[in-house]
Amino acid sequence: MPNTNIDELLAASINSGGLSQEQIAQILHFKIFGNRSGFLHLQGLPIGHIPATPTSREALAKPDDASEMCLLQATALLGQAIGYPQESNGAIINNFFPHQAHSKAASSDSYDTELDLHTENAFHAVLPDYLLLLCLRQDPLGEAITYVTSIDAMLEHLSNDDVAYFFNQKYNFLSDYSATSKNCRLDINKHQSVLYGDPDSPYFRFDPQFMVAPAPEAQAMLNHLNNIAWAVKQPVKLSTGDLLVIDNRKTAHARSPFTALLDGSDRWIQRTFAITGQHYYTEMLGKNQRVYDLVAEL
Numbered sequence: 617m618p619n620t621n622i623d624e625l626l627a628a629s630i631n632s633g634g635l636s637q638e639q640i641a642q643i644l645h646f647k648i649f650g651n652r653s654g655f656l657h658l659q660g661l662p663i664g665h666i667p668a669t670p671t672s673r674e675a676l677a678k679p680d681d682a683s684e685m686c687l688l689q690a691t692a693l694l695g696q697a698i699g700y701p702q703e704s705n706g707a708i709i710n711n712f713f714p715h716q717a718h719s720k721a722a723s724s725d726s727y728d729t730e731l732d733l734h735t736e737n738a739f740h741a742v743l744p745d746y747l748l749l750l751c752l753r754q755d756p757l758g759e760a761i762t763y764v765t766s767i768d769a770m771l772e773h774l775s776n777d778d779v780a781y782f783f784n785q786k787y788n789f790l791s792d793y794s795a796t797s798k799n800c801r802l803d804i805n806k807h808q809s810v811l812y813g814d815p816d817s818p819y820f821r822f823d824p825q826f827m828v829a830p831a832p833e834a835q836a837m838l839n840h841l842n843n844i845a846w847a848v849k850q851p852v853k854l855s856t857g858d859l860l861v862i863d864n865r866k867t868a869h870a871r872s873p874f875t876a877l878l879d880g881s882d883r884w885i886q887r888t889f890a891i892t893g894q895h896y897y898t899e900m901l902g903k904n905q906r907v908y909d910l911v912a913e914l
């Protein structure tokens with residue numbers, strides 16, 4: 617990654633990120649019209665030469681920035697690329713690969729633990745509208761599966777009463793952000809409904825491991841929703857050069873456990889986040905930024 621200035625890299629990627637006209641059209645079509653599954657799976661991105669997968673952050677190095685360029689080009693088509701201080705120290709491009717020390721952590725650096733269904737940063741007022749996962753290298757045994765479940769697919773299994781319930785019932789969404797550690801459970805007094813927006817085509821935020829129900833009946837309804845979410849999930853296996861674009865306002869995603877060999881052949885994913893409401897956030901927060909600290913309310 618020779619070019620570390622993100623604005624320069626972003627500008628260069630817009631000019632010459634390497635996406636084909638067809639790939640650009642598919643991304644724009646997904647942005648404008650969406651789809652029932654809530655994700656777009658593209659193949660054959662020009663990711664350049666990929667060295668051995670590192671096994672520590674300190675060893676992270678790439679001879680070129682082709683993968684970063686095409687990932688940023690795709691991100692720019694969807695919105696503004698942003699970061700969060702708690703995710704890779706605010707880096708706009710996050711690199712994930714197995715670390716021995718993090719094998720069982722509920723984080724993207726884990727590998728032998730399943731990551732449960734979640735909408736990315738569901739507790740955050742500035743949550744990503746899209747997340748993009750670019751696969752630099754598949755796991756050596758081909759076990760890793762990303763699951764995406766969408767509210768549009770779930771709606772067929774929900775009654776009108778269920779939909780009304782999840783528009784009205786508030787759950788306490790806990791934050792896992794802290795200055796000192798990941799995967800804590802912080803109460804930031806973020807009480808919000810699972811469904812929001814247009815009742816005919818709702819938005820969806822869902823993170824059952826980090827949602828506290830106010831009563832047993834609300835927990836039972838959450839379990840009911842979780843069963844439907846898993847029943848309609850779509851599995852995606854990412855290979856080298858694959859890009860997965862996820863609509864974070866319509867879906868939750870999960871990841872299966874997989875085997876890591878820690879020998880340079882392991883799974884390597886680059887991730888970005890895109891927001892579409894930058895002007896609104898700037899107006900409400902009085903600051904134009906690319907890296908967003910925790911915002912509980914706008």
Ligand SMILES: [Fe+2]
Nearest residue numbers: 734735736869
């Ligand atoms: Fe995630």
